[in-house]
Structure formats: structure tokens, C-alpha cells
Amino acid sequence: MHACVVHGAGDLRVEERPPADPGPGEITVTVALGGICGSDLHYYHRGRVGDFALHEPMVLGHEVVGHVAALGPGTEGPAVGTPVAVHPATPCGTCPECAGGRRNICAHTRYLGSAAHTPHVQGGFARLINVPAEQIRPLPPGLSLRRAVLAEPLSVALHAVHRAGDVSGKRVLVTGAGPIGCLVVAALRHGGAAEVVAADLFDEPLRIAAAVGATATARADRADDPAWSGAFDIAVEASGAPAGLRTCVERVRRGGTVVLLGLLPPGEVGLLGNVTVTRELELRGAFRFDTEFDEALSLLAGALPVEPVVTHTFPLDQSVTAFDMAQDRTVASKVLLDLSGA
Template identity: 80%
Template sequence: MHACVVHGAGDLRIEERPYDGPGPGEIAVTVALGGICGSDLHYYRHGRVGDFAVREPMVLGHEIVGHVAALGPGTAGPAVGTPVAVHPATPCDQCAECSAGRRNICANARYLGSAARTPHVQGGFARLITAPAAQIRVLPPELAFNRAVLAEPLSVALHAVHRAGDVAGRRVLVTGAGPIGCLVTAVLRHRDAAEVVVSDLLDTPLRIAAASGATATVRADAPGGEAWAEPFDIAVEASGAPAGLRTCVERVRRGGTVVLLGLLPPGEVPLLGNVAVTRELELRGAFRFDTEFDEAIALLAQGLPVDAIVTHTFPLAESRAAFDIAHDRAMASKVLLDLSGA
């Protein structure tokens, strides 16, 4: 079985990996497409994501779709050949957070392609993977793989918008027009936000944001114009850059809400704390997702306008080229790996 494996910063390899098949309660999936996430890029380029460092070889990838290949002994599930998506998280379902319905922040969760714990959880950029049956979602027949593969990042966007509260009729700023920022934009418009202004340093991501529903776009290095004149009710920081967080805190109105979605660099990051205090801002973190995965699949099947976000597809054998293109935000947004020929 071929897989895309990171060994450390800049060390990405296509390797043969053993495959043992599904055990009881598990389902095997033949992976067809996988989306390269910002966290995958960080593992490849820096050997870490935030505080999570690569300490052993790890198969990357957690945005995957494919077909059911086999059911483990005694496992109930969809028939072999059924098109499916894989929810990448396995919470413990025993901790206080899980009991409170916040399974996305379970400290004991396992997440495909994550170095948050050791041994690392191996990811989905492999021709064959196994997952607990509870993580398998049957895809609607009208939903093509090249849209269904966006279910995981769209779930992240949905959770961030849920954390923002009621956005209907509100004026919202999104800093960062990467795939997640553009998906947040599409969700905000679907949730009837009156205005969605997206800022970024590059023109190509801003064009994709406009295609995803932004009512206005602004160059972050030269902000201005009518869309920038008034404060925002809500700001979603989707860039993972300290400058983006600063902009959100500065531009949201008094009593407004800032959702921190992008993972910031490790260590301490400057924060306009006095502004947050004197304006009584609400700063809300948004991490991963839970039940939003099913909502994301339904929205994709209904035609949420996100097609512009997928810009490139590469075969698994060209993973390094795919990762390099995905890093070039002037050229690419969401880059896919085609594992069907692996």
C-alpha cells in the first residue's frame, strides 16, 4: 500500500506501508481523493503545527473520500463499493467535554494525520485505510467526490460560524482568504450575513473569496474603501497570522465578537488586550468540529457555491509537487491528491 508520509520538516516521502485490514467495529476504505490542509503543509514545511511536532514518521491527510473496501468481523455498515467520506475524529466519549456535547475539544481524541499525541495518529493519504464504523458517512448519490472532499474543511468553517452566534443581518470580517476563510465566507452568506468582507495579502485568494460569496474584498496591506469604513459586528480570524488577529480586534465594534480560527504560531503572540477589555469584546476559540460533518455533506449536496476553492489535483506519486503548489497562495487554494491510481 502506498502512502504519503512526513518524516520531518521538508522530508516528504511516498512509501510502501503494510496493511492488515479492518478489525471488529472497523471499516476499510479505498481512498479516492484527499485534500491537502494547512496543517498538512505545516507538518511538511516546518515539522509541526502550532505546539504539535512530528516525532515519528506519520501518514498525512484527514480530508478524504473513497469507497467501502471491506467490513471488519461482525461490523455493520454500508456495502462494499459504497461512496463514503470519513469523519477524521474519534473522541473518547467519556470525559467531561464529551459529556457536555463538546466532543471537538476532547483532550483524548484521536484525529487522522495528527501529531498531537504519541504514537501519532496515522492519516488518510494512503490507498487503503481503516476507521471506526461510526466515522463512516455514506455520500448522497448526487454528490461528486471533488465536492465531497471539502466536507472536512467545510465542517471547520461551520463550527467557526456556529461559535460566532447569530450572523443573520450582521456585518462580518474574515481575515485570510485561504480555503478555510473562503468556506467560512460561503457559510456566512448561507446563514444570511448582510455583509461579508474578506481581507488577504494576495489577489488570487480574494478572487476565490468573491466567487464564494464575499460582498467585498480588501487587500490587507492597503485596506480602505467603503467596505472598510465602518466597524464590524463579528470578525473571524482565519489566517493564523498575528497581524490578522490584530486586525480583527481593531476592526470589530464595541461589544463585538472575534472568533479565533486560524492556528497561530507557537509560543506567545501579541494581543491588544486593553482594546479587548475596554470595548468588552468576546474572543471565542473555534477548534475542529463534531456533528457539523453531516451538515457539511448536506450543504455540499445542496450546491453550496464552493467549487472555485478547488484549484489543482495531483496523483499521489506527485505529492511533493502538490504540497509545493499548495504552499503558493498566489497560484493555489485547495489542492487535492488523487489516490485512485496508487
């Protein structure tokens, strides 16, 4: 079979890898579509994501959907041919975080396409993958694979909104209108936010943010943009840029909440500490997700307006072109790999 493998910064290859039979408790999935995530781009361009650095070749991808191909010995699960989405996380289940219902921050979690541990966890951009049966989710009736492939990034967005608290009737700022930021916008509107302002440096992401529910958009490089007027109850930092974090801290009201979602550059990042103290701001991290995956699939089976987020699709053998396109935020949002012909 063919797979999309990163060997180091700037070194992305489509290469053959031998498929393996599923073991006990595992299900083999024939992957149909995979979404390229910002973390995939970081591994490709920088050889790392935040503090997670590549030490060996790794199959990328953790946003994947497809069909059940086989069940391992003694494994119970959906019938062969069932369309499914794959929850990419395997938490340990025994640590204090798992026991306390916060499995998304389990230090021992194995996550598809992640270099957080060595050996790395091989990802989902391969024609056939074996995953634990408990990570398989049959798609709700009527949900297409093309919408379902957004389940993972939408789960990230939903978790960030949950971390923000009650958003009903609130005025919310989202800095960064990439795929995650736009899905945060959709999740906020679904959660009842009265106003959602999306900020970005480029016009195309802002156009998409408006299409999925932003009530206003602001150019981050234009201080006189009228959308900046007034303070925000909540700010969600989805760009991963220090300037975005600064904007959130500066623009949120006294006693407001800032949710840090985008992964910032490794090492120390400047923070307006005195502003945070004197305004009694709440800074909350949001990392991955857990049960939100099932919520995301349910919302995608409904009328949540997410179609504008998907802008391009490339076959697996054009992975380098796809990754380069996904990096160009002036024209692309979520870029998909089609593995059906791999």
C-alpha cells in the same frame, strides 16, 4: 500500497506501506481523493502544527473520501463499493467535554494525520485505510467525491460560524481567504450574513472569496481600501497570523465578537488587551468540529457555491509538487491528491 508520509520538516516521501485487515468495528476505505490542509503544510514545512510536533514518521491527511472496501468481523456498515466520506475524529466519549456535547475539544481525541499524541495517528493519504465504523458517512445521493472531499474543511468553517452566534443580518470580516477562510465566507452567507468582507494579502484568494459569496474584499496591506470603512459586528480570524488577529480586534465594533479559527504560531502572541477590555469584545476559540460534518455533507449535496475553492489536483506520486503548489497562495487554494492510481 503507497502513502504520503512526512518524516520531518521538509522531508515528505511517497513510500510503500503494508495494508492491514480491518479489525472488529472497523471499515476499510479505498481512498480516492484527499485534500491538503494547512496543518498538513505545517507538518511538511515546519515539522509541527502549533504545539503539536512530529516525533516519528506519519501518514498525512484527514480530508478524505472514497469507497467502502471491506468490513471488519462483526461490523455493520455500508455495503462494499458505497461512496463515503470519513469523519477524521475519534473522541473518547467519556470525558466531561464529550459528556457535555463538546466532543471536538476532547483532550483524548485521536485525529487522522495528527501528532497531538504519541504514537501519532496515521492519516488518510494512503490507498487503503481502516477507520472505526462510526466515522464512515455514506454520501448523499448525487454528491460527487470531488465536492464531498470538502466536507472536513467546510465542517471547520461551519463550526466557526456557529461559535460566532447568530450571524443573520450581520456585517462580518474574515481575515485570511485561504480554503478555510473562503468556506467560512460561504457558510456565513448561507447563515444569512448581510455583508461579508474577506481580507487577504493576495489577489487570487480574494477572487475566490468573491466567487463563493463575499460581498466585498480588501487587501490586508492597503489601509485605504474602501472595504475597510465602517465597523464589523463579527470578525473571524482564519489566517493564523498575529497581524490578522490584530486586524480583527481593531476592526470589530464595541461589544463585538472575534472568533479565533486559524492556529497561531506556537508560544505567546501579542494581543490588544486594552482594546479588548475597554470595548468589551468577546474572543471565542473555534477548534475543529463535531456534528457539523453531517451538516457539511448535506450542504455540499445542495447548491453551496464551493467549486472555486478547489484549484489543483495531482496524483499521489506527485505529492511533493502538490504540497509545494498548495503553499503558493498566489495561485492555489485547495489542492487535492488523487489516490485512485496509488
